Amino acid sequence: AQSVTQLGSHVSVSEGALVLLRCNYSSSVPPYLFWYVQYPNKGLQLLLKYTSAATLVKGINGFEAEFKKSETSFHLTKPSAHMSDAAEYFCAVSDPPGNKLVFGAGTILRVKS
Amino acid sequence: GAGVSQSPSNKVTEKGKDVELRCDPISGHTALYWYRQRLGQGLEFLIYFQGNSAPDKSGLPSDRFSAERTGESVSTLTIQRTQQEDSAVYLCASSYNAPPGEQFFGPGTRLTVL
Numbered sequence: 001a002q003s004v005t006q007l008g009s010h011v012s013v014s015e016g017a018l019v020l021l022r023c024n025y026s027s028s029v030p031p032y033l034f035w036y037v038q039y040p041n042k043g044l045q046l047l048l049k050y051t052s053a054a055t056l057v058k059g060i061n062g063f064e065a066e067f068k069k070s071e072t073s074f075h076l077t078k079p080s081a082h083m084s085d086a087a088e089y090f091c092a093v094s095d096p097p098g099n100k101l102v103f104g105a106g107t108i109l110r111v112k113s
Numbered sequence: 114g115a116g117v118s119q120s121p122s123n124k125v126t127e128k129g130k131d132v133e134l135r136c137d138p139i140s141g142h143t144a145l146y147w148y149r150q151r152l153g154q155g156l157e158f159l160i161y162f163q164g165n166s167a168p169d170k171s172g173l174p175s176d177r178f179s180a181e182r183t184g185e186s187v188s189t190l191t192i193q194r195t196q197q198e199d200s201a202v203y204l205c206a207s208s209y210n211a212p213p214g215e216q217f218f219g220p221g222t223r224l225t226v227l
Contacts (some may be wrong), residue, residue: 032214034215036218042220043117043204043218043219043220043221044156044204044206044218045218046215046216046217049215090155090156094214098144098161098163098168098169099144099208099214099216100146100158100161100169100172101146101148101156101158101206101216102158103148103155103156104155105154105155106155
């Protein structure tokens with residue numbers, strides 16, 4: 001069965017600093033991987049997705065993630081944090097055949113001014 | 114709007130009462146999913162619909178939970194004899210069935226069982 005581990009339930013960075021949110025997955029098949037963001041009292045919004053094309057995936061709001069098969073990782077990065085990036089971030093893997101999403105526990109990102 | 118909608122946005126009920134949660138998916142999306150997000154926890158899969166059929170109900174926590182979908186559109190999640198542990202945000206998502214199955218989420222229904 002697919003599973004996702006997100007290291008660090010809370011990450012705090014200064015405004016302008018690098019954002020790195022870690023995600024490791026376990027999958028018995030080539031995975032489809034996703035990062036979603038959830039702003040307070042809002043639904044989940046897709047940031048980016050890996051679908052076995054390019055290993056470096058660019059998403060919205062300046063985020064990107066790199067798929068590393070050898071490390072079974074799909075870490076999310078952003079070069080320069082903005083106050084508006086404060087939210088909870090979820091990594092997920094698609095579980096065939098119905099493509100239900102298996103989510104990590106989430107990482108809350110705090111951005112300090 | 115073109116997004117997934119859910120109603121009600123908030124529901125407060127007493128223990129033992131039944132509740133119905135509604136999801137309107139994006140038009141043309143054949144797949145529909147229900148997830149649950151309890152406070153301080155990640156998202157748990159509940160049930161998946163392909164068209165009006167539910168080939169995967171593995172996440173439903175008990176026989177108090179049921180769901181249906183009609184017209185390959187609207188879905189209703191019903192919780193009978195609610196318990197306090199049912200308190201959570203219930204999220205609905207829809208997608209085209211073809212992989213990678215990018216899912217579009219609704220805003221959720223916050224259920225509080227007193």
